[in-house]
Amino acid sequence: MIKKLSIVMAVALSMPMLAQAGGDAAAGKAKSVMCAACHGGNGISAVPMYPNLKGQKAAYLESSLKAFRGKTRTGGQAAMMYGMAGALSDTDIANLAAYYSAL
Template sequence: MKKLTLALSATVMMASPVFAGDAAAGKGKSMMCSACHGVAGISAVPIYPNLAGQKEAYLTKQLKDFKAGKRNDPTMKGMVASLSETDMADLAAYYASLK
């Protein structure tokens, strides 16, 4: 019985991704991102990367790097300037949740 419970718990955990940020809140904050990265995180313009399905930790790191000036892009610098740590985590969770 203990093995069955453990197996079922593992299955549920694998079926439902757990995100550090709040994907629903991130969706509400994503409108400014959609102009370049597309409404569903798939860009129509090749110079802008697709965000949908990227790993949450990767997206969070990139946003933090833009904000800290470790990555240099004038457009992104302006876009992330007002984002809080929570905003960045939420946006990363949202885009990571998309297919």
């Protein structure tokens, strides 16, 4: 019983680390300069038609950016995002997601 509890605790304690894994927030901050014009320097847009990125879940940001890059996401300002996300590598996307999700 104690061994099972120890395993459960080890897994539970590692969950926050797994959530942070994947991207480099510092590199994401450097890359975010191109995002700031629409989404704000701190991830909060001053223009209502552009969504806030600050505090979004990393997985959501990654999937959204990959969908924009692949031109499979539509609606809103999707056409504008196709060009922006098209220049991003998987590493860039992971880094941006790490940065904005950590704000």
